[in-house]
Amino acid sequence: MPNREDGTYVNEKDDQGLRFCSLHAIWYRTEFGCQACFEDSRKTSTESVKVNVQIFKCPNCGKTSLVKNPDGITYECLNLDDRAVFKIKEDGTYFQIGKLIR
Secondary structure: OOOOOOHHHHHHHHHOOEEEEOOOOEEEEOOOOOHHHHHHHHHHHOOOOOOOOOEEEOOOOOOEEEEEOOOOOEEEEOOOOOOEEEEEOOOOOEEEEEEOOO
């Protein structure tokens, strides 16, 4: 097998639309680019999303397992035995509007 540094072999690959990535030591098609380089750029460019979640005491089961849903209106108990859904009144007390099915 010819060595990749051999000029004629490189020219043959170049005619087929292939390039060599020296970072990952792989051949790739020129119209797509090096997929390993693309994956590396995706890993470094994504930022972790931090979510600030407040947990409250559930008025139904008494455990600290009540979280506010993303809709901003309802609260859900994460206790698997309870799974109650609440809304908050104007005076700050919770009233149960239902239960989630398992």
